[in-house]
Amino acid sequence: MNERISNLQIKKVKTGIEGLDEITFGGLPFARPTLISGYAGSGKTVLAIQFVLNGIQYYNEPGVFITLEETENDLRKNMASFGYDLDEMEKSGKLAIDNIRIDQTQLHKSGKFDLTPLFLRIEEATKKVGAKRIAIDTFEQIFSEIKDRDIFRQELVRLIHWLKEKELTTVFTSEKPAITNPKAGINEFITDCVINLSHSQLENVYTRRLHILKFRGSMHGTNEYPFLISSKGISLLPITSVEIHHVSEDVLPTGVEGLDEKISKKGFYVGSNTLISGTSGVGKTSVAMSVCLAAMKRNKKALFFTFEESKSQLMRNMKSLGFELEEFEKKGLLKIVTSRPTALGIEAHLVTLYENIEDFRPDVVALDPVTDLVEVGTKKEVRGMIVRIIDYLKNNLITVIFTALISSGSNSPSVQMSSMVDNWIKLDISKKENENQPYITIVKTRGMEHARNSSLLKFTGEGLKTEESI
Numbered sequence: 001m002n003e004r005i006s007n008l009q010i011k012k013v014k015t016g017i018e019g020l021d022e023i024t025f026g027g028l029p030f031a032r033p034t035l036i037s038g039y040a041g042s043g044k045t046v047l048a049i050q051f052v053l054n055g056i057q058y059y060n061e062p063g064v065f066i067t068l069e070e071t072e073n074d075l076r077k078n079m080a081s082f083g084y085d086l087d088e089m090e091k092s093g094k095l096a097i098d099n100i101r102i103d104q105t106q107l108h109k110s111g112k113f114d115l116t117p118l119f120l121r122i123e124e125a126t127k128k129v130g131a132k133r134i135a136i137d138t139f140e141q142i143f144s145e146i147k148d149r150d151i152f153r154q155e156l157v158r159l160i161h162w163l164k165e166k167e168l169t170t171v172f173t174s175e176k177p178a179i180t181n182p183k184a185g186i187n188e189f190i191t192d193c194v195i196n197l198s199h200s201q202l203e204n205v206y207t208r209r210l211h212i213l214k215f216r217g218s219m220h221g222t223n224e225y226p227f228l229i230s231s232k233g234i235s236l237l238p239i240t241s242v243e244i245h246h247v248s249e250d251v252l253p254t255g256v257e258g259l260d261e262k263i264s265k266k267g268f269y270v271g272s273n274t275l276i277s278g279t280s281g282v283g284k285t286s287v288a289m290s291v292c293l294a295a296m297k298r299n300k301k302a303l304f305f306t307f308e309e310s311k312s313q314l315m316r317n318m319k320s321l322g323f324e325l326e327e328f329e330k331k332g333l334l335k336i337v338t339s340r341p342t343a344l345g346i347e348a349h350l351v352t353l354y355e356n357i358e359d360f361r362p363d364v365v366a367l368d369p370v371t372d373l374v375e376v377g378t379k380k381e382v383r384g385m386i387v388r389i390i391d392y393l394k395n396n397l398i399t400v401i402f403t404a405l406i407s408s409g410s411n412s413p414s415v416q417m418s419s420m421v422d423n424w425i426k427l428d429i430s431k432k433e434n435e436n437q438p439y440i441t442i443v444k445t446r447g448m449e450h451a452r453n454s455s456l457l458k459f460t461g462e463g464l465k466t467e468e469s470i
Contacts, residue, residue, distance in 0.1 A: 010217045013061075013133070013169045016054030017047070019236025023212065023221030029192050031167040032216075033160050037174040038197030043208060043229050044173040045070065046082070047197070048135040050233045051171050053084050053095070055133045062094040063133035064125045070137070072099045082233040096125040115155055119162055126166065134163070135171040157190055192216040198224075210236060226381075228351045235351055246271065246397050252364070254425075255294030256287060258466035262442055262451035267294075268423050269447060270363075271397040273390050275417060277404045278427030282438050283457060283464070284403040285314070286321060287425065288366045290464050291401050293323055295364045296333045303362035304336045305353065307372040311336045322462050335360050341372040349373060350385050354392070365393060366401040370417075386417055422446040427457065440466060 011030035014021050021027050028034045028051070036044045052063035067075060075097065076086045089095035100121055126134065139156075163170045172191065194213040209224040227236045253260045253267035260266045268274055274291070276284050285306075292302035306314055314336060315325045328334040337356055339349065357365065367389075373382045386402070393400045404417065418424055424443040429436050441454040455466035 012218070013055070014059060015051050016058045017050060017234055017236070019225065019227070020210075020234075023225060023236065024193075024215065025219050028169060028171070029216070029218070030169055031164055032192040033163065033170045033172060033190075034193040034195065035172050035174055035191040036195045036197065039199075040175060042197035042199065043227075043234060044175070044197060045137050046229055047195075047234050048137050048171045048173050049075070049079060050082070052133050052135050053079070053086075053089065056089055056092075056094045057084075060094075061132040062096075062129040063135070064096045064098070064122070064129065064131045066122065066125070066134065066136045067097070067099050068101075068136070068138060070099070072097050075099075082231065084233075094129055096129045096131065098122075098125050115159055118159075122163075123166075126168065131168060133171075134168045135173070137173045138175055139172045153190070160190060193218075200224075226350075228348050230348075230351055230355070232355075246395060248397055252291070252298075252300075252399055253294045254287070255290035255297075256440070256457075256464040256466060258455065259440065259442075259464075262455075262466075263445055264449040268399070268445065270399055271394055272422040272446070273393070273400045273402065273420075274423040274425065275402050275404060275421040276425045276427065277406050277418075279406050279429065282427040282429055283459065284405075284427060285309075285368050286318070286459065286464060287427065287440075288368055288401045288403050289314075289318055289323060289325075290321075291399075292334070292364050292366055293328075293463075295399070296328045299333070300363035301333050301360065302328075302335075302364045302366070303356060303360050304334070304366045304368070305356075306336065306338050306368050307341050308369070309338070311338050314338075320461070321459060321464065335362070350388065353389065357393075357396075357398070362398060364399045364401065367403070368401075369403040369405050371404045383417065383420075386420060390420060418443075428454075 010032070012024070012026035012028065013030050014027040015024075036047055038044050049065050052065050055061035055063050065075070070078075079086055086095065086097065090097065098121060100118070122134070125131070160170075193215045196211045196213050198209050198211070200207050200209055208227050208229070210227050211224045212220045212222070225236050227234055248270040250270040251265045251267040252270050276287050278284050289304065292304055295302050304314075309317070318325055325334055325336075329336075335356070337352075339352065341349075344352065353365075353367075370382070370386060373385065389400065402417070402421065423445045426441045426443050428439055428441070430439055438457045438459075439454045440457040442450045442452075444450075456468060458465045458467055
């Protein structure tokens with residue numbers, strides 16, 4: 001790129017918020033204002049102060065948080081729940097918090113609105129810590145007494161210009177009015193970056209969403225992105241990576257006797273993803289657990305997510321196949337996480353998955369069945385979630401097993417995912433001598449050859465086995 005053009009491109013400041021720096025292509029605009037808008041309870045304050053605190057914690061950039069509504073004591077307690085010690089940051093000389101309660105009469109001189117008292121308060125706080133970042137929550141409180149639209153805009157522009165002169169990267173929060181407000185729209189027009197936070201409802205499940213309405217001089221993600229406020233603060237669903245950086249030549253067997261012999265490499269590549277599909281009761285969970293067991297017997301760790309069975313029920317049922325899961329759990333090689341699909345929104349399920357992966361560091365992850373998540377998200381959202389899971393796990397060389405329910409009479413899951421996965425195992429039922437018998441077929445394996453014929457699947461006290469082709 002031409003050096004002159006490169007120097008003209010706007011500088012950005014990382015937020016340290018998972019996912020947000022990806023969709024903004026590097027963070028918020030340096031020494032420019034960003035507006036975070038949303039209705040009450042949407043997460044505006046958390047995002048704003050997290051931007052300031054992450055600057056201190058991760059990038060050694062002191063910051064100031066101006067609160068016009070919340071008391072300092074409430075703020076300290078609230079942020080402690082996300083693991084931030086505001087007292088310690090203040091003692092280090094890198095954080096200043098100011099709960100401004102300026103009498104509106106101080107802002108009027110000779111009948112004119114004058115922000116000088118506010119500027120003095122902000123300047124005092126920024127000089128105290130040598131601030132690089134500042135958040136003002138919520139800025140409407142400053143201008144609540146201004147009835148004239150033109151004066152409102154004039155004074156807001158003056159404030160923004162003053163902050164730019166100080167080279168402060170600024171975040172304002174703004175509450176979306178429930179009714180038409182004469183000032184509405186002005187703030188979005190004069191700020192350089194506008195982020196809107198909202199809630200959407202599907203059935204009885206609410207999902208928080210983040211949308212970048214504009215970002216002057218920069219590319220940015222244009223979709224609505226689900227996000228979660230968890231014990232670590234705000235995090236967006238990790239964004240799909242275009243590049244997959246890691247591949248492996250190592251192979252993980254399926255653990256199903258006779259099935260690995262049908263694959264040229266005697267198993268699936270480590271870090272690959274496999275779909276196990278079939279109708280209800282055909283053995284999808286058993287095959288998924290068989291893969292996990294094969295990994296654990298090689299001293300690898302397995303993380304098993306189940307959306308239908310309790311942990312105790314799953315362990316009991318697997319004993320009928322000779323799978324003594326308690327033994328591997330005691331060794332720290334197995335972790336089973338149970339959750340009802342409707343207990344959380346789709347973004348909460350995904351963040352829970354990532355948190356468990358970060359905590360347990362598994363070699364294999366199984367989601368059983370991933371199609372249940374359609375209950376809390378659209379098919380498009382579930383498909384997007386699967387893409388994110390695949391990219392994340394591939395980049396970490398973690399093998400993933402998806403089980404998916406197929407409706408009777410259908411050939412594929414309700415969520416179209418066969419084109420996304422590396423390997424596809426299909427289970428079905430056939431009638432033989434008036435008896436329903438399950439059979440197993442390898443539909444595809446990327447990067448290796450495999451047998452095309454189907455085999456009977458036998459459930460024994462010594463695990464799963466395949467028998468004569470049919």
